[in-house]
Amino acid sequence: MNTLKESPLDVATAVARHRLPAGEPWLAEVKRGQTVRIVDLEGNQAADILFYNRHDPAEHYDAAGTMLAEGGIYLSTGSVLRSNAGNPLLTIVADTCGRHDTLGGACAAESNTVRYALQKKFMHSCRDNYLLAMANADVGLTKRDLVPNVNFFMNVPVTPEGGLEFADGVSGPGKYVELHAEMDVWMLVSNCPQLNNPCNAYNPTPVEFVFWDPA
Amino acid sequence: MNDQPIVDAFPHWQRFAADLPADRVVWSEVLPGGAHWSWRLSRGTALRFAALDDRANCSVVLYAAHDPLERYNLPDSLKAQHTAHYTRGHTLMSDMGRALASFTHDTLGWHDPFGGLLDSARMAQKYGEHRYEVHRNAMYRSGRDGLLVEIGKHGLTARDLIAPVNLFSRVTVDANGRFVFDDQRKTAGASVELRCDMDVIVAVSTAPHPLDPRPGYQPGKVGIAAWKSGAAPADDYCRGFRPECARALHNADVFALA
Numbered sequence: 413m414n415t416l417k418e419s420p421l422d423v424a425t426a427v428a429r430h431r432l433p434a435g436e437p438w439l440a441e442v443k444r445g446q447t448v449r450i451v452d453l454e455g456n457q458a459a460d461i462l463f464y465n466r467h468d469p470a471e472h473y474d475a476a477g478t479m480l481a482e483g484g485i486y487l488s489t490g491s492v493l494r495s496n497a498g499n500p501l502l503t504i505v506a507d508t509c510g511r512h513d514t515l516g517g518a519c520a521a522e523s524n525t526v527r528y529a530l531q532k533k534f535m536h537s538c539r540d541n542y543l544l545a546m547a548n549a550d551v552g553l554t555k556r557d558l559v560p561n562v563n564f565f566m567n568v569p570v571t572p573e574g575g576l577e578f579a580d581g582v583s584g585p586g587k588y589v590e591l592h593a594e595m596d597v598w599m600l601v602s603n604c605p606q607l608n609n610p611c612n613a614y615n616p617t618p619v620e621f622v623f624w625d626p627a
Numbered sequence: 628m629n630d631q632p633i634v635d636a637f638p639h640w641q642r643f644a645a646d647l648p649a650d651r652v653v654w655s656e657v658l659p660g661g662a663h664w665s666w667r668l669s670r671g672t673a674l675r676f677a678a679l680d681d682r683a684n685c686s687v688v689l690y691a692a693h694d695p696l697e698r699y700n701l702p703d704s705l706k707a708q709h710t711a712h713y714t715r716g717h718t719l720m721s722d723m724g725r726a727l728a729s730f731t732h733d734t735l736g737w738h739d740p741f742g743g744l745l746d747s748a749r750m751a752q753k754y755g756e757h758r759y760e761v762h763r764n765a766m767y768r769s770g771r772d773g774l775l776v777e778i779g780k781h782g783l784t785a786r787d788l789i790a791p792v793n794l795f796s797r798v799t800v801d802a803n804g805r806f807v808f809d810d811q812r813k814t815a816g817a818s819v820e821l822r823c824d825m826d827v828i829v830a831v832s833t834a835p836h837p838l839d840p841r842p843g844y845q846p847g848k849v850g851i852a853a854w855k856s857g858a859a860p861a862d863d864y865c866r867g868f869r870p871e872c873a874r875a876l877h878n879a880d881v882f883a884l885a
Binding site (some may be wrong): 525569 | 696700701709710711720723741743784787789790799802805837838857874875877878
């Protein structure tokens with residue numbers, strides 16, 4: 413199953429570029445018809461992202477509904493990210509990575525106590541990032557809206573025996589995924605600060621967002 | 628004493644969960660296929676689910692009763708336990724790192740966590756429309772609509788509807804990441820138990836699993852019995868199952884001190 417596809421878009425014609433440093437949050441708007449490229453600048457960094465209808469924050473990315481419509485657990489070229497109302501939020505139009513994770517979710521102080529050790533509570537986490545970005549943006553998003561997210565550049569395979577593995581190796585420096593917005597969306601990002609998981613070699617790195625207007 | 632019970636509660640559990648300690652069973656229900664219901668349950672209460680027919684599927688969602696902003700978290704539960712299926716020993720964890728409920732009994736060995744919920748469009752496409760006006764109580768109701776009704780009774784909306792655990796269903800994932808639904812599984816006679824590790828709101832739907840490829844809308848009946856199991860003891864099987872389960876149960880124990 414080859415879902416690798418390069419984008420014809422030229423960064424020289426982009427309308428905006430945003431470098432998101434390692435471990436930081438960002439809430440941005442993507443307008444309907446715009447294309448956003450997410451670049452894994454140094455490789456094997458997880459970009460934990462949620463999408464919301466810009467005009468109705470109660471409509472959010474739906475991991476289970478998206479997987480059901482796609483018939484499987486990975487996202488790649490052609491995958492449609494769907495909302496809890498069944499609407500297309502964005503479509504993946506290019507991908508040089510091959511698969512993106514729908515199952516792993518976002519790290520949190522509380523889940524780190526469970527996954528690693530009780531004393532991991534005070535480490536920086538994705539859900540802290542999300543909560544801070546939502547509080548600062550004050551656009552009607554709250555903890556209530558923190559649903560299972562997409563982890564771009566992450567590889568989380570399921571074994572035939574029903575095990576879950578955190579693998580890596582599908583991403584690398586400069587690899588990217590590109591999404592076409594099917595409606596005006598909020599894009600809530602945590603550039604994962606996780607330091608307990610070997611996926612990123614314990615070294616969180618920056619990612620870049622590149623935006624194009626409709627042709 | 629009076630031989631006649633003063634309420635019409637029927638002791639269904641004696642037929643499908645006769646091994647439960649009679650003096651600790653609180654009540655039981657038989658849900659027809661395609662039905663939905665919900666409860667608020669205290670820590671230390673357990674629900675025994677029994678498939679009474681083949682093709683049973685029971686979608687379960689869990690919220691903390693003290694604050695439904697705390698709720699079952701699919702990614703946290705799967706990744707903490709390195710699992711893509713649930714069976715005895717596994718714990719359903721909240722987004723706050725606490726055990727909401729644990730699997731204390733299971734005769735099947737695999738319950739689906741991928742959280743598929745049948746919606747009305749998919750249901751009509753697969754099985755045709757069966758609306759009340761023509762079919763009365765034999766109407767078809769999707770798992771999504773059933774759960775929206777139930778969580779709505781507790782003040783929650785579609786914004787709050789989470790991915791469920793689909794009891795009795797088995798979905799594997801192939802090498803390309805595609806879902807494969809086990810349509811050979813016979814569920815009649817199977818049973819599974821969830822012990823509440825916190826005070827919780829539980830909502831269930833017995834609509835078909837959305838990936839079930841078999842033709843015809845024939846969701847199985849599910850018997851449910853609630854009994855006072857007590858909170859997880861020190862030597863609890865789930866506590867010992869994985870260190871992550873022990874920590875999630877510890878976090879729930881600490882919360883219960885409040």
